[in-house]
Amino acid sequence: MKKEIPVEGMSCAACAISVENTLRNSPGVKNASVNYANHAATIEWEEQTISLNELQKKIQATGYDLLIEEIEQAELEEKAKDAFKKLKLKTIFAGILALPVFVIGMFWMDMPYGNYIMWVFTTPILFVFGNQFFKNAWKQTKNLSANMDTLVAISTGIAYLYSSFNTFFPTFLEAKGLEPHVYFEAAAVILFFILLGKTLEAGAKAGTGEALKKLMGLQPTDLIVLQNGKELTKKTIDVQLGELILIKPGQKIPLDGKTVEGESYVNENMLTGEPIPVLKSIQSKVFAGTINQAGSFVFEVEKISKNTLLSQIIDRVKAAQGSKAPVQKLVDKVAAVFVPVVLLIGLLTMLVWGFSGVDEAWLRGIMAMITVFVIACPCALGLATPTAIITAIGKGADMGILIKDAESLEKGIKIDTIILDKTGTITEGKPKVSHFITSEDCTELDRKAIFSLEKKSEHPLANAIAAYLSQENLEIKSFKSITGHGVQGIIEGDIYRVGNLKWIKSEGVTSNTELKNKAEKALEEGFIIVFASKNDHLIGFFMIGDLVKETSKEAITNLKHMGIEVHMLTGDQEKTAWLIAKSVDIEHYKSEMLPQDKAEYIKTLQSKGKKVGMVGDGINDSEALSIADLSIAMGHGTDIAMDIAEITLVHSDLNDIPKSLKLTKKSIKIIHQNLFWAFIYNIIGIPVAAGLLYPMFGFLLNPMIAGAAMALSSVSVVTNSLRLRK
The missing domain is CATH 3.30.70.100 (Alpha-Beta Plaits)
Structure with missing residues (x-):
């Protein structure tokens, strides 16, 4: 099973x-x-x-x-939200209570009733807001294993119990000439920062589930089925093969099939990434999740709900996310060995001192054991990653780079190949008029006439032409829109037409050799050409394309200087892909790529040992983003792409890619430094706490000094992390 x-x-x-x-x-x-x-x-x-x-x-x-x-999925989502809310509230309340404990413990140690106040604030932090660590530690112990929770529970529990004893029975140690120190601030601060780290991680991961939810939302739950000439509303999951579905203007297409009646333009951006809607006429293929534009049509179902192209994308995204099991943090790996070692050292310390024969041997042994456990508190370890992450994420946000979590930072340092989607990533992502090439007799009135026709047109390119001309609107008589061909109307007594050359010529308009030659050259450069005519002659043509962003070439050059190989993938035709790749100096490119093709291309590169970063902005990029070693989304793109992505570029500027990769390298360097110093501190501190220097120098580490040393190590970790701000 x-x-x-x-x-x-x-x-x-x-x-x-x-x-x-x-x-x-x-x-x-x-x-x-x-x-x-x-x-x-x-x-x-x-x-x-x-x-x-x-x-x-x-x-x-x-x-x-x-x-x-x-x-139900909704119930599951509700449970996950509730769990995250509870964790967040626990972290907030633990932080509120930990602050006064830290201030008193570090700066006002001699204040009246200070120990009692700290005990009151620390107790709920351990047994209400941080009780999960003690529960998990006990369950791990029953299963003969140990993790970070075990280490946190032992160290904070020992510090709390020892401090509580000294608070309520201070005379016990004073009678023996020893100072009854307390370590409430250590226990409180450790638990707060560990909780903060877990909250940050849980919050970052929550968005990944949202991506799947939004992908599923692309398929409508209800649709209109035609049966015996009647319109019946039906659930999408109940529709069978061969049924006829009516699609009205503006509706999402619910299933895959072929059109059998009517025609319209359909926006297939979520599949191909291309911004220009596609004309669908009889026998044209339509796909679930794509959006119908102005017309209506009927299509025959060829794939039921669970077999559509959209469903396949959802399944592959889910599988890709599941295959990337999160890398266990270094702290958790070490904890499995570190915890039993610390327990053994602590126990041996007590026994060696107990049988040493010195004055108050067993008391000294217990004190040394407590010192070992206090100095082993994972405060610096707990701070090492969260503080660097918080600082890096804050610095990234200042730069317009949103980083999801620590894992995203770690992946960034390994990337040696970047794949760029063309549309919306290298290019602007929407059709724009580059030039309007006119004949000598084209007047200002002609421009106004063309503008007026395009303002009334429903063709996908009409908005681009209207935006380019931006003229005064004129009154139109006998307006006609011929789907797939163009528009025409009478303005100021003249017949104007805007559309493709074949249709315009079929209406009796004579060709203009000079304009036709220029248009053919523009076609070779990858532009879409729309002609305009007045009465019986051509007056010009529009060059329309998805224009390259100003910063794209510079960003690609910077990536190459960093030793990163750059590839371009697009659903567009070969000619256009070649021209765009050439204009921004990309040697590796592939055209006419479907979502699954992009994912397979990435897998092929990964099989060759490449660490691949994918940059995209659309639903069609979601599978590729999930498969990639590092996923980067453009800020102007779809919510789904941004939910899946580990890094989002708010300004949608490719120049931010080299910046984000440099930031990840610096951040991981800081995290590794923090972990190194935290571990070195424990490696040196624990033997000293156990009494290693006592036989040679008569030096025995005081628990209070151990606490101060632990605090100092935490300060050094925080200070090191703050260097990222520069």
Whole structure:
């Protein structure tokens, strides 16, 4: 059996890995992958060996849950939203309470009743807002494993219990000549920052599920079926092959099929990425999710709901997201070894001191063990990644570069190949008039007449012509619009026509050799040509195209200087693709690419060992964006592209790509530095705390100094992260 089953209770990437490992290690499970993006596990198992109920119990034992009962998607989304809201509220309240504890613990240690105040504020942080760490740690312990939660629970729990004892029974240590120090600020701050990191991660991942939801929303839930000449409303999922569907102006096409009656222009931008709608006449293919323009038509269903091209895109995006299991953070990997080692060192420290024969041996042993646990607190580790991420994301936002999460930053440093979608990425993304080439006898009145006709036209290119001319509107008599050909009307007593040359000539208009030669040259340059005539002669033609952005060539040159190979993919025709690639100095390009072709192209590059970044702006790029090692969306593009993308360029300027890659490199360098110093601090601090220097120098680390050293390491990590602002 193979099935996708929702998972409840995951709050971070490490949770997904924990669930995945539990499933994979279960007898009878052939394969399992957990997708944190949509909170679901895809499991392949042998029913005769293990049942879903048994798998559910195994997952429940680790602190999560497999929702094996059928559940509505809306209910699942609601559960995920509620979980995120709760996590966010816990983080906010923990932060509010941690602030006064930190201020008192670091600056006003001798204030009256300071210890009691800190105890009051710290207690709810541990047992209300941070209780998940203690619950998860206990479940991990029962399963004979350890992770970051175990480390957090042990270190903060020990610091809290020791501090609470010294707060309520200070005379116990004072009678033995020892200072009863407290470490409430360590416990409070650690839990707050770990919660903050989990909230940032959960918030970043939430958008990925939104992308799938919006893709699914492209297919209408209801449609109009024609049966015996009557219009009947029906659910899209209930429609069968061969049924006839009526599509009215402005409607989304619900299924794949072929037209059998009527004609209209259809916007297929979500499939091809091209901005110019396509004329659909009898026997033309239509696809689910595309948008009808002005006309009406009837089409025959050739593919039902689950088999449409749009459904295939949704399935592939889902599969691509699921295949990219989040990389377990270095902290979590080390924690599996670090936690038992710290526990062992702490226990050995106490035993060695206890049997050493020195004065107050067992008390000194317990103090040394507590010092080990305090200095092992993962405060610097907890700060290392979140502070760098927050600073990098803030710096990126200032530059108009929106970065989703830490994983996005890490991917950016490995990219050696960038794939650019043509339309809307290299080019403006909408048809514009480049030039209006006129005959010598074309007057200002002729321009106004053409403008007036195009303002009334429903042709997809009419807006581009009207925007270019921007003239005074004139009164039109006998206006006609001939779908697929052009428009005509009588203005000031003259007959004006705007459309394709074949139609205009068929109306008795004589050709102009000079204009015709210029038009043929423009066609070779990849422009769409629209002619205009007055009475029986041509007066000019419009050169219309999707123009290259001013900064595109410069950005591509900068990427090449960084040693990055640049490719261009487009759904447009070969001639246009070649001209655009040539104009911006791109050697590698492919034309007439469907969404699945783009994804396959990326997979081919990845199979050759390339680390591929995909830059796109449309629904047609969504699968390619999901497959790529790093996905970048243009800010003016569709919400779906931006939801899937790990980096969004707000200004839709390709120059921001090299900037974002440089920012990711600097950010990861800072994170690695932070983790290095945090680990070095523990590697040096723990043996000293255990009493390694005592036999040679008589030096025994005071728990208060351990706390101060821990605070200093945290300050150094934060300061290092803030360097990213420069």
